[in-house]
Amino acid sequence: xxxxxxxxxxxxxxxxxxxxxxxxxxxxxxxxxxxxxxxxxxxxxxxxxxxxxxxxxxxxxxxxxxxxxxxxxxxxxxxxxxxxxxxxxxxxxxxxxxxxxxxxxxxxxxxxxxxxxxxxxxxxxxxxxxxxxxxxxxxxxxx
Numbered sequence: 001x002x003x004x005x006x007x008x009x010x011x012x013x014x015x016x017x018x019x020x021x022x023x024x025x026x027x028x029x030x031x032x033x034x035x036x037x038x039x040x041x042x043x044x045x046x047x048x049x050x051x052x053x054x055x056x057x058x059x060x061x062x063x064x065x066x067x068x069x070x071x072x073x074x075x076x077x078x079x080x081x082x083x084x085x086x087x088x089x090x091x092x093x094x095x096x097x098x099x100x101x102x103x104x105x106x107x108x109x110x111x112x113x114x115x116x117x118x119x120x121x122x123x124x125x126x127x128x129x130x131x132x133x134x135x136x137x138x139x140x141x142x143x
Contacts, residue, residue, distance in 0.1 A: 024062050024072065026052045031069035036117045040066065070121070077118065081105060 030051035034043045043066055049059035063069040084101040092100075109115045 023052075023054065023058065025076075027054065027059060027062055028069050028073040028076070031063075031066055032073045032118065032121070035066070035070050036114075036121060040070070045069075074118065074121070077105075 027048060031043070031048045034047060034051055045059045045063070045066055046056045048066060048069055049056045052059070059069070063072070081101055084104055085097050088097040088100060106112070106115065
């Protein structure tokens, strides 16, 4: 009898899916860390791969460029924010929900200095991130 594996939403075995997500997160974190330390223009895909402990080819399998790697972490933060807002009481006023979710995320963050650096990076690259206003818009439409 063939062994059955639990699968992710993408049809991958859970262990494989976890490895993929773990590698992607490691690359994103390495990218963000290097960009915060050295600036976007001074960082290369190869440097990100080295910092994450993977081969340069692995970086290219996950991301087209360094901007995409950095944005993957910022997108994760945005997704957490949206999930936190969505978990709030639907009868709560929207602005109160948005503020409470932001406070909840900040309070749950151990490294506030890193969070502030991420916020500055998002602000500096808002044109690239571009999704921030769409995230808030999507939440307000849902409510």
